Each structure stands twice: as C-alpha cells, then as structure tokens.
Amino acid sequence: MSSAHLAAVDLGASSGRVMLARIGPGRLELTEVHRFPNEPVRAGDTLHWDILALYRGILDGLRAAGPVTSIGVDSWAVDYGLLDASGALLGNPVHYRDGRTDGVAGQVAIQLGEERLYTTTGLQQLPFNTLYQLAAAAGTPQLDIAHRLLLIPDLITYWLTGQLGAEITNASTTQLYDLRRRTWATGLMADAGIRDDLFPPLREPGTRIGPVRPDLGVPGSPEVVAVGSHDTASAVVGVPAAGDRFAYISCGTWSLVGVELDAPVLTEASRQANFTNESGVDGTIRYLRNVMGLWLLQESLRTWGNHPDLPDLLRRAARQPAFRSVVDPDDPVFLPPGDMPARIADACRRAGEPVPAGPAATVRCIIDSLALAHRRAVREAQQLSGRHVDAVHVVGGGARNELLCQLTADACGLPVLAGPVEATALGNILIQARAAGVVDGDLTALRAVLRQTQHIVRYKPRGDEAAWGAAETRMRG
C-alpha cells in the first residue's frame, strides 16, 4: 500500500464540506478543510438550492486543501440542474422538499403502473423522486429547452472537469433507471413523456473522469474520480462491518435503514412495505427505507431559534420518562420545512398521545420515535430480504447522539456499533484510493481499513422487548 492525499467533496442538506484524507499503510486520517453552510432559498413559490454558493464553497475548499491526487464528489440524491445546449445552467436546482410534487406521485404511479415501476426501478415511493419532479415540471419553458439533466454531484463534476455523465449510484435514485439492465429506463421515460436524450451516459464508481480545469486554480492538477456520488452509497461503503450479517443506519438529516444485498428484492411484499433497492458500489444493492431522521430534531431546533446547548437538551431528554409520547416519524406531514414542535404536538393530539410539554419532552418524543422507526425498518429489512443480522452499524452525525444510539440498540435488541461519524467522506475517499491503486480489494477489504483506523463505540441492548413492542404498536397507530 502506497500513500496519497485525496479530497472528498460532501454536500449535505445543511452544510457542505471539503475533507482532506491522508491515506497510507495502516493510516487513514481525515481533516475538514472547509465547511460552508447550505442554506436553501425560497424565491417566489419555489424552494431552491443555492448551487452557486455551494460551488464557491467547494472551490474555496479545494484551493485550500493543497495538492491532492484526486477529488470525489457526493451529495444528497434525486435533485438536478438543467443545462441548455451551450452547457449553461437553466435556473437554480429545486429542493426536493419543495411543494411542487404535492399529489403528483400518486397520479404518475397509477398512469405508469405501480408494479411495473417497482419491478423496473426497484425504488420506494418518495414524493420527490426525480420522476415525479420531472412530471411536476412538465411543460415549463426550462424543461422544454433543456439539453441535459445532471444530478447535483454530476453538475459539480461537470463544472470542475467539463465532462458530462451520470454516476450510477445516484442515477438509481431517480426512478428512471432500470436496476437489472443497469441502463436508463427509456421505456418508462417514453411513457412518462420524459425525453431520454436529457440523460447523459452512465458511469460506474471508480471511473477516472478527467483532470480539473486548469483555470480553476485548484493546486496539483488533480483528477476527478467518480465515487458513490449518492451520499448514502458512500456512507454504506464507509460502514466498518466485517461480514455481511449487519444492518446499517446512515443517520443524519435522514435515517437510511437497511441491509446490503447482492440482488434486489422486488417482491410485492417489499413494494407494499416501501423498501427501496438502490444501486451500490461494486454492484451491491442498498436495500433500505428512508426514515425521517434527525430532520425532526434539526427543524425543532430551528423553530426554537437554534437552541444554544444541544448536549444539555439531549441530557434533559434522557431524563424524561420513556415512551411518554410517540409519533410515526415517517408521517408525510413532517417532510416540508416548518414548525416541527407544533406538528409533533398535532400528531400526538390526533393519535391520543400526551402532547409533549416543552423542548426536553419534545426531543424525547423524537428520539423514542426514531428508535422505534429504526426497529421497525431493521426488522422488516430482515424479513423481506431473508438477510439476518447480528449488529446494527450507525454511521454519520447521528453516531454522536448517545441517547439515540442506546435507544436504537434497546429497540432493535441488537448491539449498535456507532461510527464513523464521517462515513460518507470516508466511503468517498476509499473508492478514490482504490482507483489510485493505494488500496485494493472488495468492499470487505476497504472496510477493514476503517476497522483499523476509525473510532467505533459499542452500545449493548438493554432491551425490555415487551415495552418496545407495545410502543411500536402505538407508533404504528
């Protein structure tokens, strides 16, 4: 194993980061070079991503990182920018939490056939899948004159290199990708009235895309390498598991809860349970469900004026009685931005649960409810896929949340292995490192590097199964 300096660009829902990795024999160190806010902007009736502010943050970070061999870019899924025939961006990308897709998914899915959609694309029904965003945008001048559609990491890569392409882990989240044929689902596009010439050629993670444009002033003339450009794909690469008997929770704004498989599960039961089959690195399948995640807490904090002391709030939440109030975090009422404590109070009222009194009780309701939703998804993933697990890996920012990790272990009746917090950036780096010949082997070999170098905390289940079972029944309503 030789050594290298590599940069990971990781765009999250609330901030973007440029991370510098120094990787060599027995060593993988990650430094945050630059973090910049990701502040969506509502203009008129539409919620947009401020893509140019993000791009500026990326360039600032890459210029500050010093010379690197390569760069990999990942971000959230499904959202896109449109380019005209000259390659200029047509408008600001729209945020997946924008209301333009309200009511669209149901109609489109019926028109195309729900079973056909599932057996072709393997995707769970989320109202903001790219298919539904494009259906909502049908007939708009921007879409009519668009020449190309690029998902967010592919757009950044295009600006960095001038190269057009669609990385497959993220392409697989559009609901316009044929999972088994590993091509764009052009038949579905035709029937949905979506032009297939919008979509650039697909590329696999690990592909060396090309050098960064010299005029950008990024030191060392690095190459951009395709990584698992869907942040969840990179996070799953970054799970420090030893074998295949594990579930993962990529826990941040969302909790992405599931197992890693060799083949998709496209059964009717799986469709009814709304589990997704997303394409992973090295031909794997991310079989998972989106659980609403720490978004409930983040939006509550925002409503309370960004409560100054989150650790104190979590300590006070830990002292609150367990399961006093539970809600179903996956209720679509929680999806758009807004006053989350008021929505939680409403949901409790509707379900006949006590209304949490004050921030500590609200936070306890959120954490108990998330632990229950984790339990439900871990159990269903096992039942539907036949893959049984011995442990649950919690990676991402949520791995720092001791209360959530302990309650998740208790709820699932399984040990939780928490960390790394930076799984997404690490997964991004490992795929670049393999492309550079610094590490080799399959995902198990890459994950061994993480087990040697990263900090992982173990939480033992203290479960009272009957109590968790009863609380889950209440959450399900």
Ligand code: LFR
């Ligand atoms: C997580 C994530 C999820 C995706 C959601 C929306 O950051 O990428 O996997 O469902 O954001 O894109």
